[in-house]
Amino acid sequence: xxxxxxxxxxxxxxxxxxxxxxxxxxxxxxxxxxxxxxxxxxxxxxxxxxxxxxxxxxxxxxxxxxxxxxxxxxxxxxxxxxxxxxxxxxxxxxxxxxxxxxxxxxxxxxxxxxxxxxxxxxxxxxxxxxxxxxxxxxxxxxxxxxxxxxxxxxxxxxxxxxxxxxxxxxxxxxxxxxxxxxxxxxxxxxxxxxxxxxxxxxxxxxxxxxxxxxxxxxxxxxxxxxxxxxxxxxxxxxxxxxxxxxxxxxxxxxxxxxxxxxxxxxxxx
Amino acid sequence: xxxxxxxxxxxxxxxxxxxxxxxxxxxxxxxxxxxxxxxxxxxxxxxxxxxxxxxxxxxxxxxxxxxxxxxxxxxxxxxxxxxxxxxxxxxxxxxxxxxxxxxxxxxxxxxxxxxxxxxxxxxxxxxxxxxxxxxxxxxxxxxxxxxxxxxxxxxxxxxxxxxxxxxxxxxxxxxxxxxxxxxxxxxxxxxxxxxxxxxxxxxxxxxxxxxxxxxxxxxxxxxxxxxxxxxxxxxxxxxxxxxxxxxxxxxxxxxxxxxxxxxxxxxxxxxxxxxxxxxxxxxxxxxx
Amino acid sequence: xxxxxxxxxxxxxxxxxxxxxxxxxxxxxxxxxxxxxxxxxxxxxxxxxxxxxxxxxxxxxxxxxxxxxxxxxxxxxxxxxxxxxxxxxxxxxxxxxxxxxxxxxxxxxxxxxxxxxxxxxxxxxxxxxxxxxxxxxxxxxxxxxxxxxxxxxxxxxxxxxxxxxxxxxxxxxxxxxxxxxxxxxxxxxxxxxxxxxxxxxxxxxxxxxxxxxxxxxxxxxxxxxxxxxxxxxxxxxxxxxxxxxxxxxxxxxxxxxxxxxxxxxxxxxxxxxxxxxxxxxxxxxxxxxxxxxxxxxxxxxxxxxxxxxxxxxxxxxxxxxxxx
Numbered sequence: 001x002x003x004x005x006x007x008x009x010x011x012x013x014x015x016x017x018x019x020x021x022x023x024x025x026x027x028x029x030x031x032x033x034x035x036x037x038x039x040x041x042x043x044x045x046x047x048x049x050x051x052x053x054x055x056x057x058x059x060x061x062x063x064x065x066x067x068x069x070x071x072x073x074x075x076x077x078x079x080x081x082x083x084x085x086x087x088x089x090x091x092x093x094x095x096x097x098x099x100x101x102x103x104x105x106x107x108x109x110x111x112x113x114x115x116x117x118x119x120x121x122x123x124x125x126x127x128x129x130x131x132x133x134x135x136x137x138x139x140x141x142x143x144x145x146x147x148x149x150x151x152x153x154x155x156x157x158x159x160x161x162x163x164x165x166x167x168x169x170x171x172x173x174x175x176x177x178x179x180x181x182x183x184x185x186x187x188x189x190x191x192x193x194x195x196x197x198x199x200x201x202x203x204x205x206x207x208x209x210x211x212x213x214x215x216x217x218x219x220x221x222x223x224x225x226x227x228x229x230x231x232x233x234x235x236x237x238x239x240x241x242x243x244x245x246x247x248x249x250x251x252x253x254x255x256x257x258x259x260x261x262x263x264x265x266x267x268x269x
Numbered sequence: 270x271x272x273x274x275x276x277x278x279x280x281x282x283x284x285x286x287x288x289x290x291x292x293x294x295x296x297x298x299x300x301x302x303x304x305x306x307x308x309x310x311x312x313x314x315x316x317x318x319x320x321x322x323x324x325x326x327x328x329x330x331x332x333x334x335x336x337x338x339x340x341x342x343x344x345x346x347x348x349x350x351x352x353x354x355x356x357x358x359x360x361x362x363x364x365x366x367x368x369x370x371x372x373x374x375x376x377x378x379x380x381x382x383x384x385x386x387x388x389x390x391x392x393x394x395x396x397x398x399x400x401x402x403x404x405x406x407x408x409x410x411x412x413x414x415x416x417x418x419x420x421x422x423x424x425x426x427x428x429x430x431x432x433x434x435x436x437x438x439x440x441x442x443x444x445x446x447x448x449x450x451x452x453x454x455x456x457x458x459x460x461x462x463x464x465x466x467x468x469x470x471x472x473x474x475x476x477x478x479x480x481x482x483x484x485x486x487x488x489x490x491x492x493x494x495x496x497x498x499x500x501x502x503x504x505x506x507x508x509x510x511x512x513x514x515x516x517x518x519x520x521x522x523x524x525x526x527x528x529x530x531x532x533x534x535x536x537x538x539x540x541x542x543x544x545x546x547x548x549x550x551x552x553x554x555x556x557x
Numbered sequence: 558x559x560x561x562x563x564x565x566x567x568x569x570x571x572x573x574x575x576x577x578x579x580x581x582x583x584x585x586x587x588x589x590x591x592x593x594x595x596x597x598x599x600x601x602x603x604x605x606x607x608x609x610x611x612x613x614x615x616x617x618x619x620x621x622x623x624x625x626x627x628x629x630x631x632x633x634x635x636x637x638x639x640x641x642x643x644x645x646x647x648x649x650x651x652x653x654x655x656x657x658x659x660x661x662x663x664x665x666x667x668x669x670x671x672x673x674x675x676x677x678x679x680x681x682x683x684x685x686x687x688x689x690x691x692x693x694x695x696x697x698x699x700x701x702x703x704x705x706x707x708x709x710x711x712x713x714x715x716x717x718x719x720x721x722x723x724x725x726x727x728x729x730x731x732x733x734x735x736x737x738x739x740x741x742x743x744x745x746x747x748x749x750x751x752x753x754x755x756x757x758x759x760x761x762x763x764x765x766x767x768x769x770x771x772x773x774x775x776x777x778x779x780x781x782x783x784x785x786x787x788x789x790x791x792x793x794x795x796x797x798x799x800x801x802x803x804x805x806x807x808x809x810x811x812x813x814x815x816x817x818x819x820x821x822x823x824x825x826x827x828x829x830x831x832x833x834x835x836x837x838x839x840x841x842x843x844x845x846x847x848x849x850x851x852x853x854x855x856x857x858x859x860x861x862x863x864x865x866x867x868x869x870x871x872x873x874x875x876x877x878x879x880x881x
Contacts, residue, residue: 105444217818218816263772
């Protein structure tokens with residue numbers, strides 16, 4: 001494997017448990033308990049697992065929305081966790097996030113243009129309004145939306161459209177890594193397919209690396225190169241996708257694969 | 270621009286649609302506002318002019334609301350009183366919202382600062398509002414500015430509590446995380462992302478503070494700790510003429526009614542705004 | 558006559574100025590020992606249909622404007638509110654999607670089950686407790702003797718959903734409506750909960766209506782399937798019959814949208830566009846703007862329900878003629 005873009009070693013995140021009794025001491029919840037993996041440039045690695053396995057926390061640490069308890073994360077050679085928020089700012093552009101809930105992840109008081117313009121202005125990728133607008137319109141076009149949406153507010157859009165805007169916001173700064181946290185699980189089946197296709201196409205076109213966090217193995221199989229299965233804060237199995245689906249080694253992976261309800265394929269299809 | 274005006278007109282219509290009493294309240298407030306602005310031109314007499322011959326005249330021409338024990342025209346004084354009412358209302362609302370809003374937002378956003386500031390607010394809130402205002406006023410000179418500052422301070426405490434809670438909730442919303450991932454700094458997160466989402470509740474809060482400020486100011490005046498006695502305000506009018514309640518009841522009737530109507534109107538308008546801004550009432554269609 | 562027969566059900570929601578139909582001409586039936594799956598995307602009217610049957614639409618915003626709902630030969634829509642309340646939770650009961658919010662957090666789960674029982678059955682308190690324990694055992698709650706005194710937050714999501722099922726089954730209902738019962742649960746737990754429902758059906762003969770957006774869940778659990786799109790059942794059949802011979806382009810599109818777990822494709826065959834909003838008026842077949850087989854006729858006339866083969870109904874002008 002070539003030089004990894006992201007290298008996570010022994011990552012641990014413990015939360016203090018709001019105590020069960022009013023005045024007793026707090027005990028720690030081990031949300032992430034020693035996770036290591038690497039992502040190569042342009043690679044899509046998926047993190048799958050059931051609710052509470054710690055997969056979302058890993059993503060939030062990598063965007064520094066959550067603090068790590070222990071471990072080392074290096075992003076293209078920079079030791080990310082030791083940096084102050086200020087030192088981290090230039091890197092922030094290169095690590096973008098797509099959120100699960102398209103209804104909560106857009107500021108209801110900002111227009112689509114304001115939302116998409118903000119990262120451009122912050123990272124000085126556009127020097128004036130006109131240039132920013134041109135970049136925003138280009139990006140909107142890439143996610144299948146027209147310039148007519150610029151002045152509109154999030155509540156005017158459906159879930160699928162909002163998720164397209166969320167993807168546009170992450171992609172507009174041309175990052176090197178995208179953390180996609182359950183980006184399609186809140187969408188209807190027919191819309192989910194559109195958004196998955198879009199993500200896959202944009203990823204292939206831009207060559208951005210992606211950490212795809214999901215509970216849905218079928219979706220994960222569709223989009224990723226390698227898959228890491230998480231269970232109770234640890235990665236129990238990490239393998240190339242074909243291998244993972246055809247010869248799952250860990251019994252948790254096997255259990256997960258067996259539990260998925262299958263759809264009988266008709267003779268015609 | 271035209272669109273913005275049109276939108277505003279529609280939203281005003283929505284606030285008062287099906288809420289006739291609140292609309293009456295709004296009309297009353299408009300009248301008070303006009304009276305306040307044009308008081309020096311509309312008032313038939315100088316509110317401070319003393320006429321010993323005409324003292325305690327009953328309502329009628331030329332003294333519409335009668336005269337007080339100095340022979341001053343009650344109607345003119347009431348008009349100028351409206352001026353004081355608006356001034357105190359607007360002034361204390363501004364102080365309460367800006368100061369309380371900042372304290373609340375910053376406390377919720379910066380957790381450590383919040384521990385200190387909110388404890389101070391807790392101490393302030395341990396006193397009943399009127400008592401706190403009384404204590405502060407006894408320390409200060411009686412003046413219009415001091416009255417506004419004290420009332421503003423008292424309600425800044427409650428405002429900061431409310432905004433603290435709302436900011437705490439907003440701060441953990443996903444779109445704030447998203448803005449953080451876009452690289453937004455503290456200032457931008459606070460004032461570009463969080464503040465606009467607090468505007469509607471702030472507006473509602475403002476109306477209630479406005480109403481309470483009226484009562485508070487009247488109470489302070491009545492107890493002789495508010496505005497200087499020569500300033501024509503509704504509270505001072507009540508305070509000065511209270512001994513004439515049997516001989517000249519109109520002296521208390523008019524300012525009393527003005528206070529009641531105004532406070533009641535502001536509360537009605539505030540309720541109407543809260544109901545129409547509350548998302549739980551958003552889809553409520555009048556008449557269905 | 559089947560246990561439950563829904564005839565031409567029509568539901569409308571209050572819009573800005575008029576009533577907007579959300580469910581139209583909806584007919585289906587379900588009998589003892591049978592599981593009917595209703596599948597569709599959000600906003601297709603599947604949950605409203607379930608709530609109409611349960612009698613939960615008693616508000617000004619949503620109205621049943623037409624149709625009949627026969628349960629055991631009685632039209633539920635003609636009943637008084639009091640009579641309906643007596644049936645609700647007794648002859649028929651419902652399980653909701655959110656196991657986190659459908660239990661009251663301040664009461665022990667045992668007390669909540671007893672409360673559900675108390676509405677419909679007169680017993681001594683000892684008998685209530687025995688029955689509650691029996692129900693918890695039936696839904697496979699581990700350590701049910703102790704768990705009966707737990708509060709909802711002390712249980713896992715799967716266990717809470719089991720408690721909901723226990724409550725729903727407390728009065729041996731003839732009809733159980735499950736609205737997305739496993740959507741909030743993990744896959745491994747989902748299977749156990751579905752298995753539990755089917756197992757209980759084998760023992761008690763309860764008829765089940767399972768509402769889901771998940772074709773996999775429906776395929777695995779149901780005897781019959783109805784696919785809804787924008788308020789109408791556009792295709793219905795036995796489960797085996799439907800998956801063997803898909804006749805409506807929407808059903809096919811839905812199936813193609815789902816990434817396969819056992820094989821790989823480069824691109825998903827997504828249905829273009831989105832589910833139309835309630836306010837958008839559509840003539841003809843509601844699916845025609847998104848349908849790749851659409852003909853002028855589709856925009857003009859509403860397709861009638863065609864019966865093809867045994868118990869396979871489909872609302873498409875070209876049913877059977879298309880290579881889907």
